[in-house]
Amino acid sequence: MGSNKDIELIKDGKRIDGRDFDELREIKIKAGVLKRADGSAYLEWGKNKVMAAVYGPREMHPRHAQETTKAVVRARYNMAAFSVPDRKRPGPDRRSIEISKLISEALEKVVFTEKYPRSVIDVFVEVLQASAGTRCCGLTAASVALADAGIPMSDLVASCASGKIEGQVVLDLGKNEDNYGQADLPIGYIPRSDELCLLQMDGNLSEDEYEEAMDMSIEACKEIYEIQKEALREKYSTELQAEKLNEEEM
Amino acid sequence: MKEILSRITKDYLYRLVKEGKRLDGRGMYEYRDINIDAGEIDPAEGSARVKLGDTDVYVGTKMDVGEPYPDTPDTGVLTTAAELIPMASPKYESGPPGEDATELARVVDRGVREGDVVDTTKLCIEEGEKVWILFIDIHVLDYDGNLFDAAGMGIMAALLDTMVPASRFDEADEDEDYPLPIEHIVVPATFTKIKDQILLDSQLEEEKIADARLTVSLNENDEIVAMQKGLRGVFDYESTKECIRKAKDICSETRDKVVDEVGRENI
Numbered sequence: 001m002g003s004n005k006d007i008e009l010i011k012d013g014k015r016i017d018g019r020d021f022d023e024l025r026e027i028k029i030k031a032g033v034l035k036r037a038d039g040s041a042y043l044e045w046g047k048n049k050v051m052a053a054v055y056g057p058r059e060m061h062p063r064h065a066q067e068t069t070k071a072v073v074r075a076r077y078n079m080a081a082f083s084v085p086d087r088k089r090p091g092p093d094r095r096s097i098e099i100s101k102l103i104s105e106a107l108e109k110v111v112f113t114e115k116y117p118r119s120v121i122d123v124f125v126e127v128l129q130a131s132a133g134t135r136c137c138g139l140t141a142a143s144v145a146l147a148d149a150g151i152p153m154s155d156l157v158a159s160c161a162s163g164k165i166e167g168q169v170v171l172d173l174g175k176n177e178d179n180y181g182q183a184d185l186p187i188g189y190i191p192r193s194d195e196l197c198l199l200q201m202d203g204n205l206s207e208d209e210y211e212e213a214m215d216m217s218i219e220a221c222k223e224i225y226e227i228q229k230e231a232l233r234e235k236y237s238t239e240l241q242a243e244k245l246n247e248e249e250m
Numbered sequence: 251m252k253e254i255l256s257r258i259t260k261d262y263l264y265r266l267v268k269e270g271k272r273l274d275g276r277g278m279y280e281y282r283d284i285n286i287d288a289g290e291i292d293p294a295e296g297s298a299r300v301k302l303g304d305t306d307v308y309v310g311t312k313m314d315v316g317e318p319y320p321d322t323p324d325t326g327v328l329t330t331a332a333e334l335i336p337m338a339s340p341k342y343e344s345g346p347p348g349e350d351a352t353e354l355a356r357v358v359d360r361g362v363r364e365g366d367v368v369d370t371t372k373l374c375i376e377e378g379e380k381v382w383i384l385f386i387d388i389h390v391l392d393y394d395g396n397l398f399d400a401a402g403m404g405i406m407a408a409l410l411d412t413m414v415p416a417s418r419f420d421e422a423d424e425d426e427d428y429p430l431p432i433e434h435i436v437v438p439a440t441f442t443k444i445k446d447q448i449l450l451d452s453q454l455e456e457e458k459i460a461d462a463r464l465t466v467s468l469n470e471n472d473e474i475v476a477m478q479k480g481l482r483g484v485f486d487y488e489s490t491k492e493c494i495r496k497a498k499d500i501c502s503e504t505r506d507k508v509v510d511e512v513g514r515e516n517i
Contacts, residue, residue: 094347094352094355094356095356097349097352097353098349098352098353098356100349101349101352101353102480105480105481105482108482109482109483109484185477190484193484194486194487195484195485195486196479196484196485196486196487196490197479197484198479199464199477199478199479199485199490200477200478200479201474201476201477201478202360202363202364202475202476202477203364203475204364204365204469204473204474204475205473205474206472206473206474207472207474207491207494207495210474210491210494211491214487214490218487
């Protein structure tokens with residue numbers, strides 16, 4: 001968390017982008033947008049633009065990485081060189097290695113991996129335009145892409161961050177809030193079992209602030225969950241309708 | 251290479267956990283013996299060796315004069331790296347840091363960075379031109395579980411032990427070496443979840459059957475400065491609150507231990 005006293009993040013009880021403290025940025029998700037991938041999802045979240053694709057289950061290479069009793073969920077989080085103001089050097093860095101690991105772990109919890117021994121389910125997350133909260137975008141989009149790929153899952157994972165700016169706990173930090181705020185708490189939430197499959201925090205929070213932030217994030221994840229389901233419904237209900245129409249015509 | 255645990259050991263461990271017991275008879279929220287030795291390595295600016303039971307970790311700091319980042323021209327630079335060398339476990343291989351080493355380094359780094367442990371504004375020599383660069387290196391010699399806490403304690407001790415080597419650099423701010431400006435004392439407490447039981451400081455066998463891991467780093471005001479959930483399992487919200495509550499007492503004891511060992515209280 002950086003700090004800069006000159007930057008005002010709250011004005012007249014509103015945040016710099018006009019949002020209330022517990023208000024999400026606008027989120028749009030579209031399922032099944034890529035042709036070659038087995039499943040995919042495109043997500044816009046505020047100014048973030050993120051694509052997620054799923055390949056598999058398919059044979060795991062290298063073979064020594066195979067698990068004899070279950071599939072491995074292998075996520076790769078990557079930022080495009082042009083996704084940030086200063087060009088990002090292509091290829092994995094320490095940050096993206098860590099985020100990839102966390103997304104893999106978070107998703108593996110909801111996938112019925114025991115159905116596909118020795119195989120891998122590859123999840124690719126490409127950040128095309130970054131504006132704070134990209135790991136939450138990636139995880140949210142990736143779980144829609146998994147569902148779109150027809151992978152058996154116990155639930156979707158919804159992800160969101162909350163944090164602290166100028167001593168105030170707020171939901172879904174924007175770019176400046178992330179840069180100049182005092183804390184950031186991203187979570188991954190499994191709505192049906194009410195469990196946390198991703199949890200990170202940095203900055204400074206008291207115990208009370210932690211609880212306030214968590215309450216906000218969990219509520220928001222439930223909202224995001226509805227958007228995810230709607231994206232899937234939109235794709236598959238139209239396909240079903242089209243099928244029905246075809247049948248009627250025949 | 252994967253860690254392998256025999257079925258019989260696994261079943262035994264699960265049974266123990268169910269009965270609220272541990273392999274070595276410890277309480278659920280009890281550390282193994284903690285041994286901290288600071289300042290053993292002469293060429294390092296600061297160092298500490300932490301033995302947490304049989305887990306053995308060295309942390310060393312080195313400092314250099316370099317350029318600041320363009321967006322923070324008046325603050326020093328801090329970098330943390332971890333090496334899981336093949337000596338420490340049959341599971342580790344040589345080569346560049348893998349994802350485990352990367353996660354370890356980043357989680358403990360976050361405690362130091364976000365917890366404002368080092369007053370990096372005092373590490374500026376000439377704004378926009380010259381600042382102190384502080385390298386923290388974690389070297390794991392023996393891996394018997396819970397590297398996060400061993401490394402976290404080691405970093406804190408090594409930083410408290412660090413002398414800024416001003417006399418070695420002509421272009422430095424002072425002629426004499428001086429203690430690294432420390433603002434806060436931050437230590438982590440790492441909990442593991444096995445089935446529905448939560449325990450502190452898991453040893454290797456416990457770690458092998460762990461479902462999930464939660465690291466909470468607190469400063470001396472009981473403020474949370476960093477958290478990280480790891481592994482493939484989950485935590486529910488209530489148990490994260492419970493971990494934070496428990497961490498307050500746990501971290502306060504660890505902090506005292508670290509500060510006592512280094513014998514420095516000028517913060």
